[in-house]
Amino acid sequence: MTVMVLIGAQWGDEGKGKATDLYGGRVQWVVRYQGGNNAGHTVVLPDGQSFALHLIPSGILTPGVTNVIGNGVVIDPGVLLTELSGLEERGVDTSRLLISADAHLIMPYHVAIDRVSERYLGKAKIGTTGRGIGPAYQDKVARLGVRVQDLLDPSILAQKVEAALDVKNQLLVKIYNRRALDRARIVDEVLAQAEGFRHRIADTRLVLGEAARRGEHILLEGSQGTLLDVDHGTYPYVTSSNPTAGGASVGSGLGPTSITAVLGILKAYTTRVGSGPFPTELHDEWGEYLRKTGGEIGVTTGRLRRCGWFDAVIARYASRVNGITDYFLTKLDVLSSLETVPICVAYDVDGERVEDMPMTQTGFHHATPVYEQMPGWFEDISGCRTFEELPANARAYVRRLEELSLSRISAIGVGPGRDQTIVLHDVLSGS
Numbered sequence: 001m002t003v004m005v006l007i008g009a010q011w012g013d014e015g016k017g018k019a020t021d022l023y024g025g026r027v028q029w030v031v032r033y034q035g036g037n038n039a040g041h042t043v044v045l046p047d048g049q050s051f052a053l054h055l056i057p058s059g060i061l062t063p064g065v066t067n068v069i070g071n072g073v074v075i076d077p078g079v080l081l082t083e084l085s086g087l088e089e090r091g092v093d094t095s096r097l098l099i100s101a102d103a104h105l106i107m108p109y110h111v112a113i114d115r116v117s118e119r120y121l122g123k124a125k126i127g128t129t130g131r132g133i134g135p136a137y138q139d140k141v142a143r144l145g146v147r148v149q150d151l152l153d154p155s156i157l158a159q160k161v162e163a164a165l166d167v168k169n170q171l172l173v174k175i176y177n178r179r180a181l182d183r184a185r186i187v188d189e190v191l192a193q194a195e196g197f198r199h200r201i202a203d204t205r206l207v208l209g210e211a212a213r214r215g216e217h218i219l220l221e222g223s224q225g226t227l228l229d230v231d232h233g234t235y236p237y238v239t240s241s242n243p244t245a246g247g248a249s250v251g252s253g254l255g256p257t258s259i260t261a262v263l264g265i266l267k268a269y270t271t272r273v274g275s276g277p278f279p280t281e282l283h284d285e286w287g288e289y290l291r292k293t294g295g296e297i298g299v300t301t302g303r304l305r306r307c308g309w310f311d312a313v314i315a316r317y318a319s320r321v322n323g324i325t326d327y328f329l330t331k332l333d334v335l336s337s338l339e340t341v342p343i344c345v346a347y348d349v350d351g352e353r354v355e356d357m358p359m360t361q362t363g364f365h366h367a368t369p370v371y372e373q374m375p376g377w378f379e380d381i382s383g384c385r386t387f388e389e390l391p392a393n394a395r396a397y398v399r400r401l402e403e404l405s406l407s408r409i410s411a412i413g414v415g416p417g418r419d420q421t422i423v424l425h426d427v428l429s430g431s
């Protein structure tokens, strides 16, 4: 049995869909454990069809896989239904999707507050996706949240929405100068939406626990990335959940000792969307080059991603906080045809060389990259299927990243297609 956690090692958008694609066909379960429709996975099928998924686990595209939206996820019911019908219209079988009774719901007031509070923050804004993620998690922690199971009891649902709206309407009207929201309307709307998915509601921690006991392979699929984690990320420019590997246990209900592998997805360079510090960010033509060549535009928001060179300080940090056993290095092909490829090996923080993530926010803000230059390669590597087929300089680049990142690289992405991957070690079989 393998319970594998798949997480983004940087700021998200590392190309996780491609890794789920590699292993999704050989696992019985794919589970989302945190986040919501702030995520965006693009999966390209062998026939060239491309799917952008936001909320539903990417295993939905693999016949025979059961997909779970775990207790740690926040669900916008309208988005769930739209995504389901979009898949069904394209002929995808969605019957194998279970939803945790304990997952929290994103309500219309969460979306309203997310958008208006960002506007009020002005220059200090987080750059959220505006999907209501932060406010939904705030309510979860404040014990004011509405859970999926509340949809099964209309009177409890009405009470919970009323309790939440007592506070939210004060906030919307008195602080943000917006219109108050109507309880009855919200309750009617979500109850109607629930009809579309109530048959999927399940005690998913029990179901998953039993699957693990039977020895089935389970993939716990993280969204966002290590540096967007509310505890371990670049706070306050983070999302409101725990994408790091520990969150996989909390957000699925599978105990930590059942996790047998942690696969970190690591892009061969670095990107970030939204605000916040980014030491290797490039504001010149090279940043533009990476953006264009790598197609660095957000799947969820359509925003242009900020781009920079590979940062080994971040990779080392990700290895540590996630207990990464293996890396899947993505988008190596994007770096083809550069004379030299810089790698950030350490930071200079106020004149001092720092090898690890600075302890304070100020330290990270003041970090300037210390670069090592690696010789580039000009060959098209998108057809390579073994490590040996890669040009010598590309191999040296990969080996250097591995050395600096403190975890082995087990797979390399050389193009967006499903088969454009070099596998060095098989994480599922351990070979």
Ligand code: IMP
Pocket: 011, 012, 013, 038, 039, 040, 126, 127, 128, 129, 130, 131, 132, 133, 134, 223, 224, 228, 237, 238, 239, 240, 273, 274, 275
């Ligand atoms: P929120 O998750 O919408 O609250 O946004 C908080 C921060 O996380 C913002 O900087 C977003 O741009 C970023 N973020 C959220 N989801 C993703 C993702 O899937 N990929 C990359 N960044 C994300």
